[in-house]
Amino acid sequence: MxxxxxxxxxxxxxxxxxxxxxxxxxxxxxxxxxxxxxxxxxxxxxxxxxxxxxxxxxxxxxxxxxxxxxxxxxxxxxxxxxxxxxxxNIPSHLPQVRVTQRWVKGSDLDSEEPNKAVEPGPIKKFPKEQRSIKELPFITSDEFNGVPSYMKSRLTYGQINDSIKEINKAVISKYKILYQRKKSMNFVARNLYHRFINEETKDTKGRYFIMEADIKEFMTLKVDRKFLVILSILRHCQRLSEVGGGGLTPYVITGVLVSF
The missing domain is CATH 1.20.5 (Single alpha-helices involved in coiled-coils or other helix-helix interfaces)
Structure with a gap:
């Protein structure tokens, strides 16, 4: 060791x-x-x-x-x-919403129920039997900000454009009936058709318009004080205008012409 x-x-x-x-x-x-x-x-x-x-x-x-x-x-x-x-950093200016246009075949007008809106779809060619249905354009954020506070009350930007969607549905439903062939109309559609014709005046001829009765017929919104305020805002933003005087008042979609 x-x-x-x-x-x-x-x-x-x-x-x-x-x-x-x-x-x-x-x-x-x-x-x-x-x-x-x-x-x-x-x-x-x-x-x-x-x-x-x-x-x-x-x-x-x-x-x-x-x-x-x-x-x-x-x-x-x-x-x-x-x-x-x-x-x-929201942009001070947002692009304007363009007016959209929907094309409806004459055969579609006959086959669908009179109070349903036409769904948009990609159409490459326009058939001979067709009618153009143009919609109320949405308001932009700049336009909404330009509305006086006393007029807006507690309404929001989204509520205004939601109401525009409902108005567009009413316009489409109404003019689908007007474009429909009479022989294919049921009893309800025929009565509505005659009412629409009777409501036509020289001020509304060639223009899209709806009446208060159309709002009640085709829309889910109630025609109450809140809705009347929304109509005032749409008039202020030049989306709607009232023509005629006394009795029933047509609400015309400003700047949009009917294409027959």
């Missing part, structure tokens, strides 16, 4: 012997009354320290969870900043 190995072995034996001596010494100290009280206090302190360490570990776990939640919140705030940037 080399001398270095022998020295390591002696050192290890001496270390173990020293630990045994310390253990025996501590055991003997624990038997003395004065030292036993001190050892009990040390044990109590160790127990308290252990409880504090457990609480500290729980607190660290909670802090880690809070930190993870804050990271997720920061990530979501980045998206919110983008939204705020878009909100603060």
């Amino acid at each position: 080399a001398s270095s190995d022998l020295e390591l072995l002696c050192s290890h034996v001496n270390e173990k012997t020293g630990n045994i001596k310390k253990t025996l010494s501590l055991r003997n100290c624990g038997q003395e009354p004065t030292l036993k009280t001190v050892l009990n206090k040390i044990g109590d302190e160790i127990t308290v320290a252990n409880e504090l360490l457990n609480k500290l570990e729980l607190e660290i776990q909670q802090q880690e969870q809070t930190n993870n939640s804050l990271k997720e919140l920061c990530e979501s705030l980045e998206d919110y900043k983008d939204i705020e940037h878009l909100k603060e």
